[in-house]
Amino acid sequence: APIVRLEGVGKTYQTGAVAVEALKEVNLDVFAGDFLAIMGPSGSGKSTLMNILGCLDRPTAGRYLLDGQDVSTLDDRQLARIRNKKLGFVFQNFQLLPRIDAIANVELPMLYAGLGGKERRRRAEEALARVGLAERMGHKPNELSGGQKQRVAIARALVNQPLILLADEPTGNLDSKTSVEIMEIFQALNAEGTTVIIITHEPDIAAYARTHVTCRDGRAALRRGDA
Numbered sequence: 001a002p003i004v005r006l007e008g009v010g011k012t013y014q015t016g017a018v019a020v021e022a023l024k025e026v027n028l029d030v031f032a033g034d035f036l037a038i039m040g041p042s043g044s045g046k047s048t049l050m051n052i053l054g055c056l057d058r059p060t061a062g063r064y065l066l067d068g069q070d071v072s073t074l075d076d077r078q079l080a081r082i083r084n085k086k087l088g089f090v091f092q093n094f095q096l097l098p099r100i101d102a103i104a105n106v107e108l109p110m111l112y113a114g115l116g117g118k119e120r121r122r123r124a125e126e127a128l129a130r131v132g133l134a135e136r137m138g139h140k141p142n143e144l145s146g147g148q149k150q151r152v153a154i155a156r157a158l159v160n161q162p163l164i165l166l167a168d169e170p171t172g173n174l175d176s177k178t179s180v181e182i183m184e185i186f187q188a189l190n191a192e193g194t195t196v197i198i199i200t201h202e203p204d205i206a207a208y209a210r211t212h213v214t215c216r217d218g219r220a221a222l223r224r225g226d227a
């Protein structure tokens with residue numbers, strides 16, 4: 001069974017008298033171990049699709065089954081729980097807390113999940129080592145380069161062993177050499193079995209994915225196969 005199944009998913013934003021149909025009849029299956037890139041021009045529905053996949057927003061039509069569970073009708077609190085338990089997020093602007101060091105940033109999702117201090121520390125060290133940042137654990141975000149910040153963010157996204165790693169323009173603030181390094185980390189994680197979904201404008205970045213979804217005017221076209 002797919003870990004993600006979208007069935008006829010639609011999303012309409014209602015702003016006063018104006019309705020914008022951001023997604024129309026989207027059907028999509030994502031399987032464990034897949035590496036998916038969501039592409040498409042500005043305004044085509046990528047963010048809306050990502051927000052729904054990431055349980056940050058609900059569809060206004062159709063169903064979303066995540067790991068077999070219908071999450072389309074959950075309330076905000078239930079969605080927040082699912083996000084923390086099942087999903088890991090990486091953002092273009094890293095979204096690290098500036099006042100605490102790398103390892104404390106990585107420990108945060110485990111704090112919310114209620115894990116004990118020793119277990120948090122152990123898993124955070126392991127995750128930072130996995131992204132090649134074992135030597136920078138005590139550094140605060142402003143003492144790290146962009147690529148190092150994104151490594152911290154990836155480590156943070158991994159520590160609760162998510163079903164899916166979701167990354168929204170993860171290389172959007174990085175130079176091309178650093179972008180390659182970051183994409184190689186996603187590639188290595190995917191090779192170890194992590195399911196990865198990224199949004200990107202850039203064909204060079206999308207080329208790391210195995211499955212491509214192209215959004216256009218709220219519709220999503222899927223293409224499977226080797227990049």
Ligand code: ADP
Nearest residue numbers: 013015020041042043046047048051168169199
């Ligand atoms: P991206 O850079 O990923 O294409 P956008 O600029 O489309 O993102 O959107 C950024 C944020 O603003 C998203 O959370 C999106 O839902 C929201 N947004 C986009 N268009 C509108 C709009 N017309 N009215 C209100 N919010 C919007």
Ligand code: ADP
Nearest residue numbers: 013015020022041042043044045046047048049
């Ligand atoms: P993309 O990420 O591909 O740029 P979005 O999903 O942000 O596309 O937007 C798709 C369409 O929905 C656009 O027409 C956008 O203006 C509109 N939209 C996105 N978010 C909102 C919102 N919160 N309120 C109203 N319209 C929105």
